[in-house]
Amino acid sequence: GDLRDRSRAPLHSPDKTPGETEDKVVEAKNQTHLGSKRLSVYLQKYEKIKVPYGTIRHILRRNRFRLNYGLRRRKKSEKREFVDWYSAKPFQVVQVDLKFIRDRKALNSEQIIHLEYHNIPNDQWGAINVNSRFKLIAYSREKTWTNGLMFYLWVISWLRSHGVKEKIVFTVDHGEEWGGKSWMKVKELKRLFSGFGCKLIQNHKGHMEENAHLERSHRTDDEKFYIPRVLNMKSEIDLLDEALGYIYYYNNLREHSSLNCQTPYQHLQKYLPEVDKNIRFVIPIM
Structure with missing residues:
Protein backbone atom coordinates (compact mmCIF):
# COMPACT_ATOMS: atom_id res chain seq x y z
CA GLY A 1 0.00 0.00 0.00
CA LEU A 67 -1.43 38.60 9.65
CA ASN A 68 -0.03 41.62 7.84
CA TYR A 69 1.92 43.28 10.67
CA GLY A 70 5.04 42.28 12.52
CA LEU A 71 4.66 40.79 15.97
CA ARG A 72 6.48 42.60 18.75
CA ARG A 73 9.54 40.86 20.00
CA ARG A 74 10.98 41.47 23.42
CA LYS A 75 14.18 43.42 23.20
CA LYS A 76 17.06 41.74 24.93
CA SER A 77 18.26 43.71 27.92
CA GLU A 78 21.74 45.13 27.79
CA LYS A 79 24.45 43.09 29.44
CA ARG A 80 25.44 44.49 32.81
CA GLU A 81 28.73 46.31 32.65
CA PHE A 82 31.57 44.77 34.66
CA VAL A 83 32.48 46.75 37.77
CA ASP A 84 36.03 46.25 39.03
CA TRP A 85 35.84 46.84 42.77
CA TYR A 86 39.46 46.05 43.49
CA SER A 87 41.15 48.54 41.18
CA ALA A 88 38.62 51.33 41.77
CA LYS A 89 39.87 54.50 43.43
CA PRO A 90 38.01 56.17 46.33
CA PHE A 91 34.41 57.02 45.36
CA GLN A 92 34.69 55.62 41.85
CA VAL A 93 32.22 52.87 42.84
CA VAL A 94 29.37 53.57 45.28
CA GLN A 95 26.85 50.87 46.22
CA VAL A 96 23.34 52.10 47.06
CA ASP A 97 20.54 50.20 48.79
CA LEU A 98 17.57 50.45 51.15
CA LYS A 99 17.41 48.78 54.58
CA PHE A 100 14.34 48.21 56.75
CA ILE A 101 15.06 49.03 60.39
CA ARG A 102 12.37 46.66 61.69
CA ASP A 103 14.27 43.53 60.74
CA ARG A 104 12.86 40.55 62.66
CA LYS A 105 16.09 38.64 62.11
CA ALA A 106 17.97 41.32 64.07
CA LEU A 107 15.56 43.00 66.49
CA ASN A 108 13.42 41.30 69.11
CA SER A 109 9.68 41.81 69.60
CA GLU A 110 10.16 44.39 72.36
CA GLN A 111 12.36 46.56 70.15
CA ILE A 112 10.03 46.36 67.16
CA ILE A 113 7.00 47.22 69.34
CA HIS A 114 8.96 50.17 70.75
CA LEU A 115 9.66 51.47 67.23
CA GLU A 116 6.01 51.08 66.27
CA TYR A 117 4.76 52.77 69.46
CA HIS A 118 6.96 55.82 68.91
CA ASN A 119 6.29 55.86 65.16
CA ILE A 120 9.98 55.73 64.20
CA PRO A 121 10.60 55.74 60.40
CA ASN A 122 11.43 52.32 58.97
CA ASP A 123 13.46 53.10 55.84
CA GLN A 124 17.22 53.60 56.01
CA TRP A 125 18.81 54.70 52.74
CA GLY A 126 22.48 53.84 52.47
CA ALA A 127 25.43 54.49 50.16
CA ILE A 128 28.89 53.02 50.69
CA ASN A 129 32.14 53.56 48.81
CA VAL A 130 33.68 50.21 47.91
CA ASN A 131 37.30 51.36 48.13
CA SER A 132 37.22 53.14 51.51
CA ARG A 133 33.99 51.77 53.09
CA PHE A 134 32.98 55.40 53.71
CA LYS A 135 29.22 55.45 54.26
CA LEU A 136 26.28 57.87 54.12
CA ILE A 137 22.78 57.21 55.48
CA ALA A 138 19.38 58.93 55.42
CA TYR A 139 15.84 58.08 56.53
CA SER A 140 12.28 58.27 55.25
CA ARG A 141 8.79 57.02 56.02
CA GLU A 142 8.06 55.92 52.46
CA LYS A 143 9.92 53.76 49.98
CA THR A 144 9.21 55.81 46.87
CA TRP A 145 10.87 56.72 43.60
CA THR A 146 10.91 60.39 44.66
CA ASN A 147 12.74 59.62 47.90
CA GLY A 148 15.20 57.45 46.00
CA LEU A 149 15.93 60.30 43.59
CA MET A 150 16.40 62.74 46.48
CA PHE A 151 18.85 60.35 48.14
CA TYR A 152 20.85 60.02 44.92
CA LEU A 153 21.08 63.80 44.60
CA TRP A 154 21.97 64.27 48.26
CA VAL A 155 24.83 61.76 48.02
CA ILE A 156 26.13 63.40 44.84
CA SER A 157 25.93 66.90 46.33
CA TRP A 158 27.68 65.81 49.55
CA LEU A 159 30.56 64.20 47.70
CA ARG A 160 30.98 66.93 45.07
CA SER A 161 30.81 69.73 47.66
CA HIS A 162 33.61 68.08 49.65
CA GLY A 163 36.13 67.76 46.85
CA VAL A 164 35.33 64.40 45.26
CA LYS A 165 35.98 64.88 41.53
CA GLU A 166 36.14 61.24 40.39
CA LYS A 167 33.53 59.84 38.03
CA ILE A 168 31.11 58.03 40.36
CA VAL A 169 29.52 54.72 39.37
CA PHE A 170 26.37 53.88 41.37
CA THR A 171 25.42 50.19 41.53
CA VAL A 172 21.84 49.42 42.58
CA ASP A 173 19.33 46.58 42.64
CA HIS A 174 16.03 46.54 40.76
CA GLY A 175 13.92 48.10 43.51
CA GLU A 176 11.25 50.49 42.26
CA GLU A 177 12.76 53.22 44.44
CA TRP A 178 15.90 53.08 42.26
CA GLY A 179 14.11 53.02 38.90
CA GLY A 180 13.21 49.32 38.96
CA LYS A 181 11.68 47.85 35.83
CA SER A 182 10.83 51.24 34.34
CA TRP A 183 13.27 51.64 31.45
CA MET A 184 12.15 55.26 31.10
CA LYS A 185 13.06 56.14 34.70
CA VAL A 186 16.41 54.38 34.41
CA LYS A 187 17.13 56.13 31.11
CA GLU A 188 16.27 59.54 32.57
CA LEU A 189 18.38 58.81 35.66
CA LYS A 190 21.38 57.93 33.50
CA ARG A 191 20.92 61.13 31.51
CA LEU A 192 20.62 63.18 34.72
CA PHE A 193 23.64 61.54 36.32
CA SER A 194 25.84 62.13 33.29
CA GLY A 195 25.52 65.86 33.94
CA PHE A 196 27.05 65.36 37.39
CA GLY A 197 29.86 63.12 36.14
CA CYS A 198 28.14 59.99 37.46
CA LYS A 199 26.93 56.69 36.03
CA LEU A 200 24.20 54.21 37.01
CA ILE A 201 24.53 50.43 36.70
CA GLN A 202 21.72 48.04 37.67
CA ASN A 203 22.79 44.74 39.22
CA HIS A 204 21.44 41.41 38.02
CA LYS A 205 18.10 40.53 39.59
CA GLY A 206 18.45 38.47 42.74
CA HIS A 207 22.23 38.88 42.95
CA MET A 208 22.78 40.56 46.31
CA GLU A 209 26.49 39.74 46.09
CA GLU A 210 26.86 42.50 43.50
CA ASN A 211 26.19 44.96 46.34
CA ALA A 212 28.10 42.85 48.86
CA HIS A 213 29.87 45.65 50.73
CA LEU A 214 26.67 47.52 51.53
CA GLU A 215 24.76 44.33 52.36
CA ARG A 216 27.50 43.40 54.85
CA SER A 217 27.36 46.87 56.39
CA HIS A 218 23.66 46.33 57.14
CA ARG A 219 24.70 43.65 59.60
CA THR A 220 27.06 46.13 61.25
CA ASP A 221 24.21 48.64 61.44
CA ASP A 222 22.15 46.13 63.38
CA GLU A 223 24.91 44.89 65.68
CA LYS A 224 26.57 48.23 66.47
CA PHE A 225 23.63 50.61 66.22
CA TYR A 226 20.03 49.40 66.21
CA ILE A 227 20.25 46.45 68.62
CA PRO A 228 22.00 48.40 71.42
CA ARG A 229 20.45 51.85 70.80
CA VAL A 230 16.96 51.41 69.42
CA LEU A 231 15.20 51.66 72.82
CA ASN A 232 16.64 55.18 73.22
CA MET A 233 14.73 56.39 70.15
CA LYS A 234 11.38 57.99 70.96
CA SER A 235 11.10 60.50 68.12
CA GLU A 236 12.52 61.38 64.71
CA ILE A 237 14.96 63.76 66.39
CA ASP A 238 16.21 60.95 68.63
CA LEU A 239 16.70 58.73 65.57
CA LEU A 240 18.70 61.39 63.73
CA ASP A 241 20.80 62.20 66.83
CA GLU A 242 21.63 58.54 67.37
CA ALA A 243 22.35 58.08 63.65
CA LEU A 244 24.68 61.10 63.69
CA GLY A 245 26.77 59.52 66.44
CA TYR A 246 26.76 56.10 64.80
CA ILE A 247 27.80 57.24 61.32
CA TYR A 248 30.63 59.30 62.87
CA TYR A 249 31.77 56.16 64.70
CA TYR A 250 31.47 54.08 61.51
CA ASN A 251 33.50 56.44 59.31
CA ASN A 252 36.02 57.81 61.81
CA LEU A 253 36.52 55.35 64.68
CA ARG A 254 35.65 51.83 63.54
CA GLU A 255 38.64 50.06 62.02
CA HIS A 256 38.19 47.66 59.09
CA SER A 257 40.35 44.58 58.67
CA SER A 258 40.06 44.91 54.88
CA LEU A 259 41.63 48.39 55.16
CA ASN A 260 44.65 47.16 57.17
CA CYS A 261 42.89 48.13 60.40
CA GLN A 262 42.33 51.71 59.26
CA THR A 263 39.10 53.66 59.50
CA PRO A 264 37.32 54.70 56.29
CA TYR A 265 38.36 58.32 56.78
CA GLN A 266 42.01 57.39 57.40
CA HIS A 267 41.95 55.39 54.17
CA LEU A 268 40.49 58.41 52.35
CA GLN A 269 43.23 60.67 53.69
CA LYS A 270 45.86 58.27 52.41
CA TYR A 271 44.49 57.69 48.90
CA LEU A 272 42.51 60.91 48.34
CA PRO A 273 44.44 63.57 50.31
CA GLU A 274 42.81 66.48 48.50
CA VAL A 275 39.35 65.64 49.86
CA ASP A 276 37.78 68.20 52.22
CA LYS A 277 38.33 67.18 55.85
CA ASN A 278 34.74 68.07 56.71
CA ILE A 279 33.50 65.18 54.58
CA ARG A 280 33.87 62.97 57.65
CA PHE A 281 31.07 64.83 59.48
CA VAL A 282 28.19 63.17 57.64
CA ILE A 283 24.81 64.48 58.82
CA PRO A 284 21.98 61.96 58.26
CA ILE A 285 18.87 63.56 56.78
CA MET A 286 15.18 62.75 56.91
Missing part, protein backbone atom coordinates in the same frame (compact mmCIF):
# COMPACT_ATOMS: atom_id res chain seq x y z
CA ASP A 2 0.87 3.69 -0.07
CA LEU A 3 3.15 4.44 2.91
CA ARG A 4 3.50 8.18 2.29
CA ASP A 5 2.53 10.49 5.17
CA ARG A 6 -1.04 11.65 4.92
CA SER A 7 -2.85 14.45 6.67
CA ARG A 8 -4.09 13.49 10.11
CA ALA A 9 -6.74 16.20 10.17
CA PRO A 10 -10.23 14.85 10.91
CA LEU A 11 -12.51 14.46 7.88
CA HIS A 12 -15.50 15.87 9.78
CA SER A 13 -15.23 18.66 12.44
CA PRO A 14 -18.72 19.78 13.49
CA ASP A 15 -17.35 22.17 16.19
CA LYS A 16 -14.80 23.90 13.96
CA THR A 17 -15.29 27.64 13.47
CA PRO A 18 -16.69 28.36 9.98
CA GLY A 19 -14.19 29.63 7.44
CA GLU A 20 -16.18 32.86 6.96
CA THR A 21 -15.89 33.62 10.67
CA GLU A 22 -12.15 32.94 10.66
CA ASP A 23 -11.78 35.33 7.73
CA LYS A 24 -13.65 38.02 9.68
CA VAL A 25 -11.43 37.48 12.73
CA VAL A 26 -8.21 37.73 10.70
CA GLU A 27 -9.49 40.79 8.82
CA ALA A 28 -10.49 42.55 12.05
CA LYS A 29 -7.15 41.69 13.64
CA ASN A 30 -5.24 43.18 10.72
CA GLN A 31 -7.33 46.34 10.89
CA THR A 32 -7.37 46.93 14.66
CA HIS A 33 -4.35 45.05 16.07
CA LEU A 34 -6.45 44.43 19.19
CA GLY A 35 -5.78 41.63 21.65
CA SER A 36 -8.04 38.57 21.83
CA LYS A 37 -10.39 39.90 24.53
CA ARG A 38 -10.92 43.31 22.95
CA LEU A 39 -11.20 41.75 19.52
CA SER A 40 -14.02 39.53 20.79
CA VAL A 41 -15.90 42.63 22.01
CA TYR A 42 -15.16 44.46 18.75
CA LEU A 43 -16.55 41.63 16.58
CA GLN A 44 -19.73 41.35 18.64
CA LYS A 45 -20.28 45.11 18.60
CA TYR A 46 -19.48 45.96 14.99
CA GLU A 47 -19.68 42.68 13.05
CA LYS A 48 -22.50 41.08 15.06
CA ILE A 49 -20.36 37.93 15.41
CA LYS A 50 -20.00 36.27 18.81
CA VAL A 51 -16.61 34.55 19.11
CA PRO A 52 -15.05 33.74 22.52
CA TYR A 53 -11.62 35.28 23.01
CA GLY A 54 -10.13 31.82 23.61
CA THR A 55 -11.36 30.74 20.18
CA ILE A 56 -9.95 33.92 18.66
CA ARG A 57 -6.56 33.05 20.11
CA HIS A 58 -6.62 29.65 18.39
CA ILE A 59 -7.83 31.15 15.10
CA LEU A 60 -5.00 33.69 15.08
CA ARG A 61 -2.43 31.03 15.86
CA ARG A 62 -3.65 28.88 12.96
CA ASN A 63 -3.68 31.87 10.61
CA ARG A 64 -0.59 33.71 11.81
CA PHE A 65 0.85 33.63 8.28
CA ARG A 66 -2.11 35.80 7.16
Whole structure:
Protein backbone atom coordinates (compact mmCIF):
# COMPACT_ATOMS: atom_id res chain seq x y z
CA GLY A 1 0.00 0.00 0.00
CA ASP A 2 0.87 3.69 -0.07
CA LEU A 3 3.15 4.44 2.91
CA ARG A 4 3.50 8.18 2.29
CA ASP A 5 2.53 10.49 5.17
CA ARG A 6 -1.04 11.65 4.92
CA SER A 7 -2.85 14.45 6.67
CA ARG A 8 -4.09 13.49 10.11
CA ALA A 9 -6.74 16.20 10.17
CA PRO A 10 -10.23 14.85 10.91
CA LEU A 11 -12.51 14.46 7.88
CA HIS A 12 -15.50 15.87 9.78
CA SER A 13 -15.23 18.66 12.44
CA PRO A 14 -18.72 19.78 13.49
CA ASP A 15 -17.35 22.17 16.19
CA LYS A 16 -14.80 23.90 13.96
CA THR A 17 -15.29 27.64 13.47
CA PRO A 18 -16.69 28.36 9.98
CA GLY A 19 -14.19 29.63 7.44
CA GLU A 20 -16.18 32.86 6.96
CA THR A 21 -15.89 33.62 10.67
CA GLU A 22 -12.15 32.94 10.66
CA ASP A 23 -11.78 35.33 7.73
CA LYS A 24 -13.65 38.02 9.68
CA VAL A 25 -11.43 37.48 12.73
CA VAL A 26 -8.21 37.73 10.70
CA GLU A 27 -9.49 40.79 8.82
CA ALA A 28 -10.49 42.55 12.05
CA LYS A 29 -7.15 41.69 13.64
CA ASN A 30 -5.24 43.18 10.72
CA GLN A 31 -7.33 46.34 10.89
CA THR A 32 -7.37 46.93 14.66
CA HIS A 33 -4.35 45.05 16.07
CA LEU A 34 -6.45 44.43 19.19
CA GLY A 35 -5.78 41.63 21.65
CA SER A 36 -8.04 38.57 21.83
CA LYS A 37 -10.39 39.90 24.53
CA ARG A 38 -10.92 43.31 22.95
CA LEU A 39 -11.20 41.75 19.52
CA SER A 40 -14.02 39.53 20.79
CA VAL A 41 -15.90 42.63 22.01
CA TYR A 42 -15.16 44.46 18.75
CA LEU A 43 -16.55 41.63 16.58
CA GLN A 44 -19.73 41.35 18.64
CA LYS A 45 -20.28 45.11 18.60
CA TYR A 46 -19.48 45.96 14.99
CA GLU A 47 -19.68 42.68 13.05
CA LYS A 48 -22.50 41.08 15.06
CA ILE A 49 -20.36 37.93 15.41
CA LYS A 50 -20.00 36.27 18.81
CA VAL A 51 -16.61 34.55 19.11
CA PRO A 52 -15.05 33.74 22.52
CA TYR A 53 -11.62 35.28 23.01
CA GLY A 54 -10.13 31.82 23.61
CA THR A 55 -11.36 30.74 20.18
CA ILE A 56 -9.95 33.92 18.66
CA ARG A 57 -6.56 33.05 20.11
CA HIS A 58 -6.62 29.65 18.39
CA ILE A 59 -7.83 31.15 15.10
CA LEU A 60 -5.00 33.69 15.08
CA ARG A 61 -2.43 31.03 15.86
CA ARG A 62 -3.65 28.88 12.96
CA ASN A 63 -3.68 31.87 10.61
CA ARG A 64 -0.59 33.71 11.81
CA PHE A 65 0.85 33.63 8.28
CA ARG A 66 -2.11 35.80 7.16
CA LEU A 67 -1.43 38.60 9.65
CA ASN A 68 -0.03 41.62 7.84
CA TYR A 69 1.92 43.28 10.67
CA GLY A 70 5.04 42.28 12.52
CA LEU A 71 4.66 40.79 15.97
CA ARG A 72 6.48 42.60 18.75
CA ARG A 73 9.54 40.86 20.00
CA ARG A 74 10.98 41.47 23.42
CA LYS A 75 14.18 43.42 23.20
CA LYS A 76 17.06 41.74 24.93
CA SER A 77 18.26 43.71 27.92
CA GLU A 78 21.74 45.13 27.79
CA LYS A 79 24.45 43.09 29.44
CA ARG A 80 25.44 44.49 32.81
CA GLU A 81 28.73 46.31 32.65
CA PHE A 82 31.57 44.77 34.66
CA VAL A 83 32.48 46.75 37.77
CA ASP A 84 36.03 46.25 39.03
CA TRP A 85 35.84 46.84 42.77
CA TYR A 86 39.46 46.05 43.49
CA SER A 87 41.15 48.54 41.18
CA ALA A 88 38.62 51.33 41.77
CA LYS A 89 39.87 54.50 43.43
CA PRO A 90 38.01 56.17 46.33
CA PHE A 91 34.41 57.02 45.36
CA GLN A 92 34.69 55.62 41.85
CA VAL A 93 32.22 52.87 42.84
CA VAL A 94 29.37 53.57 45.28
CA GLN A 95 26.85 50.87 46.22
CA VAL A 96 23.34 52.10 47.06
CA ASP A 97 20.54 50.20 48.79
CA LEU A 98 17.57 50.45 51.15
CA LYS A 99 17.41 48.78 54.58
CA PHE A 100 14.34 48.21 56.75
CA ILE A 101 15.06 49.03 60.39
CA ARG A 102 12.37 46.66 61.69
CA ASP A 103 14.27 43.53 60.74
CA ARG A 104 12.86 40.55 62.66
CA LYS A 105 16.09 38.64 62.11
CA ALA A 106 17.97 41.32 64.07
CA LEU A 107 15.56 43.00 66.49
CA ASN A 108 13.42 41.30 69.11
CA SER A 109 9.68 41.81 69.60
CA GLU A 110 10.16 44.39 72.36
CA GLN A 111 12.36 46.56 70.15
CA ILE A 112 10.03 46.36 67.16
CA ILE A 113 7.00 47.22 69.34
CA HIS A 114 8.96 50.17 70.75
CA LEU A 115 9.66 51.47 67.23
CA GLU A 116 6.01 51.08 66.27
CA TYR A 117 4.76 52.77 69.46
CA HIS A 118 6.96 55.82 68.91
CA ASN A 119 6.29 55.86 65.16
CA ILE A 120 9.98 55.73 64.20
CA PRO A 121 10.60 55.74 60.40
CA ASN A 122 11.43 52.32 58.97
CA ASP A 123 13.46 53.10 55.84
CA GLN A 124 17.22 53.60 56.01
CA TRP A 125 18.81 54.70 52.74
CA GLY A 126 22.48 53.84 52.47
CA ALA A 127 25.43 54.49 50.16
CA ILE A 128 28.89 53.02 50.69
CA ASN A 129 32.14 53.56 48.81
CA VAL A 130 33.68 50.21 47.91
CA ASN A 131 37.30 51.36 48.13
CA SER A 132 37.22 53.14 51.51
CA ARG A 133 33.99 51.77 53.09
CA PHE A 134 32.98 55.40 53.71
CA LYS A 135 29.22 55.45 54.26
CA LEU A 136 26.28 57.87 54.12
CA ILE A 137 22.78 57.21 55.48
CA ALA A 138 19.38 58.93 55.42
CA TYR A 139 15.84 58.08 56.53
CA SER A 140 12.28 58.27 55.25
CA ARG A 141 8.79 57.02 56.02
CA GLU A 142 8.06 55.92 52.46
CA LYS A 143 9.92 53.76 49.98
CA THR A 144 9.21 55.81 46.87
CA TRP A 145 10.87 56.72 43.60
CA THR A 146 10.91 60.39 44.66
CA ASN A 147 12.74 59.62 47.90
CA GLY A 148 15.20 57.45 46.00
CA LEU A 149 15.93 60.30 43.59
CA MET A 150 16.40 62.74 46.48
CA PHE A 151 18.85 60.35 48.14
CA TYR A 152 20.85 60.02 44.92
CA LEU A 153 21.08 63.80 44.60
CA TRP A 154 21.97 64.27 48.26
CA VAL A 155 24.83 61.76 48.02
CA ILE A 156 26.13 63.40 44.84
CA SER A 157 25.93 66.90 46.33
CA TRP A 158 27.68 65.81 49.55
CA LEU A 159 30.56 64.20 47.70
CA ARG A 160 30.98 66.93 45.07
CA SER A 161 30.81 69.73 47.66
CA HIS A 162 33.61 68.08 49.65
CA GLY A 163 36.13 67.76 46.85
CA VAL A 164 35.33 64.40 45.26
CA LYS A 165 35.98 64.88 41.53
CA GLU A 166 36.14 61.24 40.39
CA LYS A 167 33.53 59.84 38.03
CA ILE A 168 31.11 58.03 40.36
CA VAL A 169 29.52 54.72 39.37
CA PHE A 170 26.37 53.88 41.37
CA THR A 171 25.42 50.19 41.53
CA VAL A 172 21.84 49.42 42.58
CA ASP A 173 19.33 46.58 42.64
CA HIS A 174 16.03 46.54 40.76
CA GLY A 175 13.92 48.10 43.51
CA GLU A 176 11.25 50.49 42.26
CA GLU A 177 12.76 53.22 44.44
CA TRP A 178 15.90 53.08 42.26
CA GLY A 179 14.11 53.02 38.90
CA GLY A 180 13.21 49.32 38.96
CA LYS A 181 11.68 47.85 35.83
CA SER A 182 10.83 51.24 34.34
CA TRP A 183 13.27 51.64 31.45
CA MET A 184 12.15 55.26 31.10
CA LYS A 185 13.06 56.14 34.70
CA VAL A 186 16.41 54.38 34.41
CA LYS A 187 17.13 56.13 31.11
CA GLU A 188 16.27 59.54 32.57
CA LEU A 189 18.38 58.81 35.66
CA LYS A 190 21.38 57.93 33.50
CA ARG A 191 20.92 61.13 31.51
CA LEU A 192 20.62 63.18 34.72
CA PHE A 193 23.64 61.54 36.32
CA SER A 194 25.84 62.13 33.29
CA GLY A 195 25.52 65.86 33.94
CA PHE A 196 27.05 65.36 37.39
CA GLY A 197 29.86 63.12 36.14
CA CYS A 198 28.14 59.99 37.46
CA LYS A 199 26.93 56.69 36.03
CA LEU A 200 24.20 54.21 37.01
CA ILE A 201 24.53 50.43 36.70
CA GLN A 202 21.72 48.04 37.67
CA ASN A 203 22.79 44.74 39.22
CA HIS A 204 21.44 41.41 38.02
CA LYS A 205 18.10 40.53 39.59
CA GLY A 206 18.45 38.47 42.74
CA HIS A 207 22.23 38.88 42.95
CA MET A 208 22.78 40.56 46.31
CA GLU A 209 26.49 39.74 46.09
CA GLU A 210 26.86 42.50 43.50
CA ASN A 211 26.19 44.96 46.34
CA ALA A 212 28.10 42.85 48.86
CA HIS A 213 29.87 45.65 50.73
CA LEU A 214 26.67 47.52 51.53
CA GLU A 215 24.76 44.33 52.36
CA ARG A 216 27.50 43.40 54.85
CA SER A 217 27.36 46.87 56.39
CA HIS A 218 23.66 46.33 57.14
CA ARG A 219 24.70 43.65 59.60
CA THR A 220 27.06 46.13 61.25
CA ASP A 221 24.21 48.64 61.44
CA ASP A 222 22.15 46.13 63.38
CA GLU A 223 24.91 44.89 65.68
CA LYS A 224 26.57 48.23 66.47
CA PHE A 225 23.63 50.61 66.22
CA TYR A 226 20.03 49.40 66.21
CA ILE A 227 20.25 46.45 68.62
CA PRO A 228 22.00 48.40 71.42
CA ARG A 229 20.45 51.85 70.80
CA VAL A 230 16.96 51.41 69.42
CA LEU A 231 15.20 51.66 72.82
CA ASN A 232 16.64 55.18 73.22
CA MET A 233 14.73 56.39 70.15
CA LYS A 234 11.38 57.99 70.96
CA SER A 235 11.10 60.50 68.12
CA GLU A 236 12.52 61.38 64.71
CA ILE A 237 14.96 63.76 66.39
CA ASP A 238 16.21 60.95 68.63
CA LEU A 239 16.70 58.73 65.57
CA LEU A 240 18.70 61.39 63.73
CA ASP A 241 20.80 62.20 66.83
CA GLU A 242 21.63 58.54 67.37
CA ALA A 243 22.35 58.08 63.65
CA LEU A 244 24.68 61.10 63.69
CA GLY A 245 26.77 59.52 66.44
CA TYR A 246 26.76 56.10 64.80
CA ILE A 247 27.80 57.24 61.32
CA TYR A 248 30.63 59.30 62.87
CA TYR A 249 31.77 56.16 64.70
CA TYR A 250 31.47 54.08 61.51
CA ASN A 251 33.50 56.44 59.31
CA ASN A 252 36.02 57.81 61.81
CA LEU A 253 36.52 55.35 64.68
CA ARG A 254 35.65 51.83 63.54
CA GLU A 255 38.64 50.06 62.02
CA HIS A 256 38.19 47.66 59.09
CA SER A 257 40.35 44.58 58.67
CA SER A 258 40.06 44.91 54.88
CA LEU A 259 41.63 48.39 55.16
CA ASN A 260 44.65 47.16 57.17
CA CYS A 261 42.89 48.13 60.40
CA GLN A 262 42.33 51.71 59.26
CA THR A 263 39.10 53.66 59.50
CA PRO A 264 37.32 54.70 56.29
CA TYR A 265 38.36 58.32 56.78
CA GLN A 266 42.01 57.39 57.40
CA HIS A 267 41.95 55.39 54.17
CA LEU A 268 40.49 58.41 52.35
CA GLN A 269 43.23 60.67 53.69
CA LYS A 270 45.86 58.27 52.41
CA TYR A 271 44.49 57.69 48.90
CA LEU A 272 42.51 60.91 48.34
CA PRO A 273 44.44 63.57 50.31
CA GLU A 274 42.81 66.48 48.50
CA VAL A 275 39.35 65.64 49.86
CA ASP A 276 37.78 68.20 52.22
CA LYS A 277 38.33 67.18 55.85
CA ASN A 278 34.74 68.07 56.71
CA ILE A 279 33.50 65.18 54.58
CA ARG A 280 33.87 62.97 57.65
CA PHE A 281 31.07 64.83 59.48
CA VAL A 282 28.19 63.17 57.64
CA ILE A 283 24.81 64.48 58.82
CA PRO A 284 21.98 61.96 58.26
CA ILE A 285 18.87 63.56 56.78
CA MET A 286 15.18 62.75 56.91
